[in-house]
Each structure stands twice: as C-alpha cells, then as structure tokens.
Amino acid sequence: MTGAPWPSGTGRQTDGALVVGGVDVRDLAAEHGTPAYVLDEADFRMRARAYRTAFEAAFGAVGAGVDVYYAGKALLTVAVARWAREEGLRVDTASGGELAIALRAEVPGAEIGLHGNNKSDAEIRRALDAGVGRIIVDSLVEIERVARLAAERGVVAPVMVRVTTGVHAGGHEYIATAHEDQKFGLSVNPAREGAESPAMAALLAVLKHPELKLLGIHSHIGSQIIDPDGFEAAARVVLRLRADLAERSGLLVDEVDLGGGYGIAYLPGDVALDPERVAKDIAQSVSAVCQELGTGLPRFSIEPGRAIVGPAGVTLYTVGTVKPVTVSSDGGADFTRTYVSVDGGMSDNIRPALYGAAYHAEIVGRSSSAESMLARVVGKHCESGDIVVHEVQLPADVRAGDLLAVAATGAYGRSMASNYNMLPRPPVVAVSDGASRVLVRRETEDDLLGLDLG
Known part of the structure; x- marks a missing residue:
C-alpha cells in the first residue's frame, strides 16, 4: 500500500499490519490508545x-x-x-x-x-x-x-x-x-x-x-x-x-x-x-x-x-459493534449494509456529518482472506448522522477489536474536533523514522471535569 490516499511510504507488513512512518499501527494503538490522529x-x-x-x-x-x-x-x-x-x-x-x-x-x-x-x-x-x-x-x-x-x-x-x-x-x-x-x-x-x-x-x-x-x-x-x-x-x-x-x-x-x-x-x-x-x-x-x-x-x-497536512494524517480506531442491516432500495432488491462502529466518530471528524465528505477506511491490524462486504463506518455518538465513512468495502470477517484506519484525515479532523457526548479529544501522534511522539496529548475526563465549576 503506497500512494493516495495514504501518506507516502505507508505500507503493509507480511502479516497485514499497516506501517506509517516506519511504525506498526498495532504498536501505536498499544502505546497511545485509540482513537488517535497519526501524523507522518x-x-x-x-x-x-x-x-x-x-x-x-x-x-x-x-x-x-x-x-x-x-x-x-x-x-x-x-x-x-x-x-x-x-x-x-x-x-x-x-x-x-x-x-x-x-x-x-x-x-x-x-x-x-x-x-x-x-x-x-x-x-x-x-x-x-x-x-x-x-x-x-x-x-x-x-x-x-x-x-x-x-x-x-x-x-x-x-x-x-x-x-x-x-x-x-x-x-x-x-x-x-x-x-x-x-x-x-x-x-x-x-x-x-x-x-x-x-x-x-x-x-x-x-x-x-x-x-x-x-x-x-x-x-x-x-x-x-x-x-x-x-x-x-x-x-x-x-x-x-x-x-x-x-x-x-x-x-x-x-x-x-x-x-x-x-x-x-x-x-x-x-x-x-x-x-x-x-x-x-x-x-x-x-x-x-x-x-x-x-x-x-x-x-x-x-x-x-x-x-x-491532509494526506499526512491517518486516524486510527478500534472496532466495537458490527451490525448487519437489511436495506430496502427503491425499485430494486433488498441488500445488506453492515454498520461497523468505532470508538470515535463525529467528535473527531465532523466533516462527513457536516457536508457529506467522503473518506476511505481499511482494517489495518491484520490480513484477511474473507470476501469484501459493503460497510458503513460509524461512531459511538447519540446521533444517526454520526458517520465516519459512508460507504466502503471491508472484509466480511471484520470484528470487535480490529484496528481500522481512515486515510487523509490530517486536515480538519483535530482542528474541528469537539467533546460531543463528553468524549475526550484524541491525541496527535507524530511518526517519523520508525518512532512516535505525542504532539498533543489525549484529553482526559479530568480535563473535562476541570472546566466544570459545578
């Protein structure tokens, strides 16, 4: 995997794990948690x-x-x-x-x-x-x-x-x-x-x-x-x-x-x-x-x-609920769309909900030989419009715990982020030459409570 829409030099290891800036995304998730903005x-x-x-x-x-x-x-x-x-x-x-x-x-x-x-x-x-x-x-x-x-x-x-x-x-x-x-x-x-x-x-x-x-x-x-x-x-x-x-x-x-x-x-x-x-x-x-x-x-x-900055950024999530939904189409046969919920959403990327911006996502922590299926990546917010990726083909064996990355999120993800539903905002993690460092730390519940004077 190289080239658009991923940062230049991004690739897959033999076991299917994505590497950005020389860093395995599984290591990023283990060290920094998810969701996280990753910047090459x-x-x-x-x-x-x-x-x-x-x-x-x-x-x-x-x-x-x-x-x-x-x-x-x-x-x-x-x-x-x-x-x-x-x-x-x-x-x-x-x-x-x-x-x-x-x-x-x-x-x-x-x-x-x-x-x-x-x-x-x-x-x-x-x-x-x-x-x-x-x-x-x-x-x-x-x-x-x-x-x-x-x-x-x-x-x-x-x-x-x-x-x-x-x-x-x-x-x-x-x-x-x-x-x-x-x-x-x-x-x-x-x-x-x-x-x-x-x-x-x-x-x-x-x-x-x-x-x-x-x-x-x-x-x-x-x-x-x-x-x-x-x-x-x-x-x-x-x-x-x-x-x-x-x-x-x-x-x-x-x-x-x-x-x-x-x-x-x-x-x-x-x-x-x-x-x-x-x-x-x-x-x-x-x-x-x-x-x-x-x-x-x-x-x-x-x-x-x-x-x-847009192409230099990737947002890393962890998959939670996976839910197939039967959809009736006007004048056509019913079809199944699988809703793949991640641990972030419109609070870390408002653009799809705000003006229908299109993004691409992939499962990045492993390889899969399963057939692909039509999926919609959604967030965890109390909003039906909480959509991260409207339509994308993902492997049919996607499951809870999988790492999922959305490409080209360097621009306007963090800068337009919010605390909707009181979710702390993700960190900004820079990767370079096989190492990572935190540019902006993850917010905590203490940060949110610290602003509330009761």
Missing part, C-alpha cells in the same frame, strides 16, 4: 517543500516573487508550525488561539498573517503587539477598528483587503468562499450599475488612514479545488482590481494573495491537484494578465493547508 512528519515536510519549490520556480520564471503560507486552520500545533517554518513556509492564522500557537512555536511575527471575518479587539491588539506581517481585513467596519487600535499603540498596521471575486470553486457550498452571498470579504462587483464596488471602497478607505499600510489584495475562492482554472480566473479579477485602484489612487499595490483550497485525494483513484502544474498555470496566467494591463507583477502569496 516526513510526508508533511515533503508536501510543504513541494509547494514552496514549485511556486518559487514557476513564479521566478516569470519574474515574480512568491511566499507560501501554511494555512494553520487545517491543523496547527506548536510542532506543526515549526515544521512549516523549517521548510521555508510562513504561517497563516485565523484566530487569537492560532496566533498564540504560532508565536509559541517562535514563528517571527513578520512571517504570520491574521485572518478572520470578526476579529476581536484583543486579537487585533495581540497581532499588532506581535508585529504580524499582515492583517487581512474583511469589512469596512474592521478597517476603522484596526486603524483605531493601531493609533492607540502608535504603530502602522500592515493590511490586505480580502475581496470576493465571484469565481465559484471547490466542493460543498459551505467551503466555497468567493460568491457574494456569504460572510467573507468584499465583492468586486458593485451593488448596482454605476456604483462603487465594496472592494474598491475598502481599498480606498484603507488609503485614507495614516495608521494603515495597504500591502495588497487577498482572494480565497474555496476549498478542495481540483481544477486550477478557478485560481487563474480569480487572479485575473484581482489583478484588474489592482490596476483600477492604481488609476483611482496612483498606488499600484505590491502584493496579491491567491489564497488556498488546493485539492487532495481522499479516495483510492482520486487525483490530487499537482503543485507543479497549478503553479506553472497560475504563474503564466498572471504574467499574461499583467502584460495586458500594462502593470508590473506584484509579489504573490498562496495559503495551502489541507494540501500539506
């Missing part, structure tokens, strides 16, 4: 380097500089932030908590960005005090707030304005972020003919404040994007807005951020977005657009998160 450090670093080198080469070829920010919302721990920086990436944060982790990891403030559609005054103050390299403002109101807080501290805040381009890309509507009817950014399209667009109004508003330095324009069009055409279309819109701003104000901003959303393989047979291909396509496109507009190339930045 070498795989993470490989993918981080691949994005940085691909974009640096492609954009360098057209005469533009580029910065790669790791999107911490996918998964951020102190160690993960350090890995990203050691591989030449900057770190993008979306809350005070994520900012705190990046700072604990000793990422320099100048290499951190702060996102958020509703930043608190405390978050903005902390960002200013840390000297973050960019605050991505998301509304006209926020522009005034950042200016006021910067003035209080006697500093100039470096800001980018997040715009919505109208380019729709990605998967479920909940993760598409470039259409106008949603909470992020300011539209490049005017509300009515002849009016000024909210995006232009925001850019001009920033220029009125001496407490603000307008670095550039930010765009993020969605998540789990497989076709690079969306990035190219959005870049064209942003670069035209940049040129229009120069005509209005005389300022040609220095930076353009094209966001993230680069898709990965979740199922066998899926094809992930290739960083070299997308980098070359975008670089050539933006170069051509700038030539058409007669403007110099800005410095670009991108924000991959899932594309780096």
